[in-house]
Amino acid sequence: MFISKIKIAFTLLITILAIDSYGQSNDFKVTLDAGHGDHDFGAVYSGRIEKNIALAIVLKVGKILEAQPKFDVIYTRKTDVFVDLVERANIANRANSHIFVSIHCNANRNTAADGTETYVMGMNKIASNLEAAKKENSVITLEKDYKRKYEGFDPNSPETMIGMTLMQEEYLENSISLASKVEEKFALLGKKLRHGGVKQAPFMVLHKAYMPRVLIETGFVSNPTEGDLLNSEEGQNDIAKAIADAIISYKLEFFGDGEVENVGEKPSQILKENTEKVNDAPVNDNKVGVKDAAAESIFKIQFLASQKKIALEPRNFKGLQNVSIVYEDNIYKYLYGETSDYEKAKNQLSEVKSKGYDSAFMIAFKNGKKISIQEATK
Ligand SMILES: [Zn+2]
Missing domain, CATH: 3.40.630.40 (Zn-dependent exopeptidases)
Incomplete structure (x- = not known):
C-alpha cells in the first residue's frame, strides 16, 4: 500500500513535469x-x-x-x-x-x-x-x-x-x-x-x-x-x-512564423492524467472497477477536425445543430450528438454522412475517457 502511494505520487510528479516541459x-x-x-x-x-x-x-x-x-x-x-x-x-x-x-x-x-x-x-x-x-x-x-x-x-x-x-x-x-x-x-x-x-x-x-x-x-x-x-x-x-x-x-x-497558440490545458493531458491514476491504483481497491461498470458509455459522432477554431453555429456545419468541440492532440475536433444508445448513434452517423461529411465516424466515452466502440458496445 505504501509502495502504491509512492508510485502514485511519483506518477503525478512525472505527469506534472511532462506537462510543464511540453504543455507550457x-x-x-x-x-x-x-x-x-x-x-x-x-x-x-x-x-x-x-x-x-x-x-x-x-x-x-x-x-x-x-x-x-x-x-x-x-x-x-x-x-x-x-x-x-x-x-x-x-x-x-x-x-x-x-x-x-x-x-x-x-x-x-x-x-x-x-x-x-x-x-x-x-x-x-x-x-x-x-x-x-x-x-x-x-x-x-x-x-x-x-x-x-x-x-x-x-x-x-x-x-x-x-x-x-x-x-x-x-x-x-x-x-x-x-x-x-x-x-x-x-x-x-x-x-x-x-x-x-x-x-x-x-x-x-x-x-x-x-x-x-x-x-x-x-x-x-x-x-x-x-x-x-x-x-x-x-x-x-x-x-x-x-x-x-x-x-x-x-x-x-x-x-505562422511566431509562437504556437497554446489553448490552456488540453483535454488530452487531462485524459492522460486520469488514465495514469486509474492504472496505478492499488489492485485490491475495487471501487474503481465498480464505478467503471456502472457508468454508461456515451457515443458521439466526430465529423470534422481542424487546426483552426470554428464558431459553433449550425451554418458553419451544414446546418448541424448540437455540435460540441474538444481540443485534443493539438487539433480541434467537432462532435455531433450525444447518446448512450448505440442504435441511435448509428442513425446520427448516417445523418451526418448524408450532410456530406463522408469521413465522419463514431467515438465513445466512458467516465470522460475515450474508449473503443468495441469496448463501449460490450
Ligand atoms: Zn523502413
Whole structure:
C-alpha cells in the first residue's frame, strides 16, 4: 500500500513535469522518427543499410530545425537502438507533438525501381501501396509478444491492415498537406532524386500517433545509383534540407512564423492524467472497477477536425445543430450528438454522412475517457 502511494505520487510528479516541459512550451513540436535500429536493419543492399541512412537523415533534419526559432525537436532514437513501433508513436503522443515524421528507405527486388514516396495513413484502392506498408509493418514480428501487443494484427493480412484504417481519418487533411510539401521540396532537387508523390497506406507506426503524420520513403537502397546517393553525405544533406524545408513551410502555413497558440490545458493531458491514476491504483481497491461498470458509455459522432477554431453555429456545419468541440492532440475536433444508445448513434452517423461529411465516424466515452466502440458496445 505504501509502495502504491509512492508510485502514485511519483506518477503525478512525472505527469506534472511532462506537462510543464511540453504543455507550457509555445514551440512547434516535431517528432522525428528514424526507422529501424539495432538488430532491425531495415533494407540492406550492397552495404547500403536503411537503419543507418534513416538515422543520418533524421539527425540532419533535426539539426536544421533546432537552429530555427520556435522549434522543439523530439527524436524517437538518436543512436543505433531498437524502439518498437508503438513506443515510437507514443514518444510523439507523450510530447504532444504537432507532427510526426517517420523516415525510411525503400527497397525492391527490381533494382531499377527508384523515387521517393511520402505516405499518409489510410487505405488506397491501389493494392501495390500495401507492399511498402507490409514491409515496414513486418518489424513487429521481431517482438516476442507482438500478437498480444498488437491485438492480433497480422502484418501480412490485407484485412487486418484495412481494419486499422477505419477510424483513422481525423488528421488526413493536415497529413496530406505536410506530405505534399515534402514531395514538392523533393521535386526541387531536380534530377538528383525522382519524386514519387503522396500515397496512402496503413502503417502501424502512423496508426498509433495521434497527430498529423507522414512516413517518408526517401528512395530505394536497392537501386545502385539512388542507393549510393542515399548513402552519401551530400545526398543525405540534400534530402534532409528538403524535409526540413517542408516542415518549416507547414509550420508557417498552419501556425505562422511566431509562437504556437497554446489553448490552456488540453483535454488530452487531462485524459492522460486520469488514465495514469486509474492504472496505478492499488489492485485490491475495487471501487474503481465498480464505478467503471456502472457508468454508461456515451457515443458521439466526430465529423470534422481542424487546426483552426470554428464558431459553433449550425451554418458553419451544414446546418448541424448540437455540435460540441474538444481540443485534443493539438487539433480541434467537432462532435455531433450525444447518446448512450448505440442504435441511435448509428442513425446520427448516417445523418451526418448524408450532410456530406463522408469521413465522419463514431467515438465513445466512458467516465470522460475515450474508449473503443468495441469496448463501449460490450
Ligand atoms: Zn523502413
